[in-house]
Amino acid sequence: MAKEIPFFKPDIGRSEREEIESVLALEGETKIEDLENLFVKKTGATYAVSTNSGTSALHLAMCAMDLKRGDKIICSVNSFPSVPEVVRHFDAEPIFVDIDGEDYNIDLDAFEKILSENKSKKLKGAIVTHVGGQPTDLTRLYEIAREYNIRIVEDASDALGGTYDGVPIGATGADITCFSFSPHMKSSIANAGMLVCENETFYERSVLLRNHAIQSDGWDKYGNLEYMYDVVDIGCKYDISLLDAAYAYAQYSRIEKMIERRQQIAKMYDEALSGVRHVTLPVRKRDHIYQLYIVRIDRNRDGFARALKGRGVHTGLHYIPLHLLSYYKQKYGLRVNDFKQALQTYQQVLSLPIYHNMSDSDVEYVCDAVKEVAAAHI
Known part of the structure; x- marks a missing residue:
């Protein structure tokens, strides 16, 4: 199970x-x-x-x-x-x-x-x-x-x-x-x-x-x-x-300890998932507390997420661009391609679990699941 x-x-x-x-x-x-x-x-x-x-x-x-x-x-x-x-x-x-x-x-x-x-x-x-x-x-x-x-x-x-x-x-x-x-x-x-x-x-x-x-x-x-x-x-x-x-x-x-642990988890993800096919890791440009760990899946992101869920790993999506949401799309007459970078990002991003009370074994399980799905991903 x-x-x-x-x-x-x-x-x-x-x-x-x-x-x-x-x-x-x-x-x-x-x-x-x-x-x-x-x-x-x-x-x-x-x-x-x-x-x-x-x-x-x-x-x-x-x-x-x-x-x-x-x-x-x-x-x-x-x-x-x-x-x-x-x-x-x-x-x-x-x-x-x-x-x-x-x-x-x-x-x-x-x-x-x-x-x-x-x-x-x-x-x-x-x-x-x-x-x-x-x-x-x-x-x-x-x-x-x-x-x-x-x-x-x-x-x-x-x-x-x-x-x-x-x-x-x-x-x-x-x-x-x-x-x-x-x-x-x-x-x-x-x-x-x-x-x-x-x-x-x-x-x-x-x-x-x-x-x-x-x-x-x-x-x-x-x-x-x-x-x-x-x-x-x-x-x-x-x-x-x-x-x-x-x-x-x-x-x-105790927010400092929470952040320190999330940063440790992010480092574990970085090391374990570096070079994994189909998966691009987060780019750190400035101070980062990793409230989210957002990866990119090069194709069929939704299929990747479903496969992870089948292995018990729940993921998030941050975010659906606002111009694709019914209210704002209709209110302002926005088109799908109006914000091209946001659209491309939305089609690929996937947030992996990251919270300070994750155990090392939890993190390893997520990494193993990502590798398994990536190896079979088409």
Whole structure:
């Protein structure tokens, strides 16, 4: 019988259980503040605002920027649907850009070309996704942003704990950076997101709007609203629960060990799968925390994935280009060949399992399965 290797499996250790138990026992101070303070400490950002998901953090970022109907936001066509979705909620318009064929991040040449040809004052900024845990070329990105005076929001869902030239993601120069604690899970054990920034106005607006834009003298540690309150804007319900915050705090407290283990696994993959027929390994261009390990299959990717699943190895696809999804294709009249690099990449990429609690034997099993399938692949 084949061994079962899920695409991702959450890790619940002693620290997670202890943090959650302390919340259930109604002991101590709120874990929400602990989590936000830990983010400030680890990233070096000035402000941190916790949310109930990474998508909520992205939406709050658009709220903080005061996005309006008809405004335009640039984003990579190789992103999760949450990216253009938060733009469309304002009846604003996403502008899609093709990708770099090596790291699958936004193509900065195409990005700059769009800005150089832009005649609209409605173009406010860009949401830039760090695919798989490898950031885009932030030095160049920020130079372009300064030249054309636009805001940069980094979608760091895959870059929790990551760095760029040794500097923590979240303090490298973006206007706002958003993180997710469960970027690739449909049904998470716990959901949490985080928004970090340097701008006090963005911070205060995010804090206000994440909980119905309620102003009050305060809330007690159990979440009870004080007697009198006012509502000063149209807000959201994006605040994180104490239990989610406790779990996220425990996870983030040991994020360095998680990243170190994923990097070890990536090295094992690199060594075992180098030169395997039909399989091209990831290109590392910058600091990489391997939230995803994305390979390319030179032909019949879907058949390759089915064969791996038959051996118990579950895989992922990151991502289906946004212009191929029904809503955006129909809304903007997009054609299949409009983003050629993203299309070619989509037809070949396959994400192998990589999570820090994979055992060496799990990794070896995946490698053996890939080799077996590759040897028989036609």
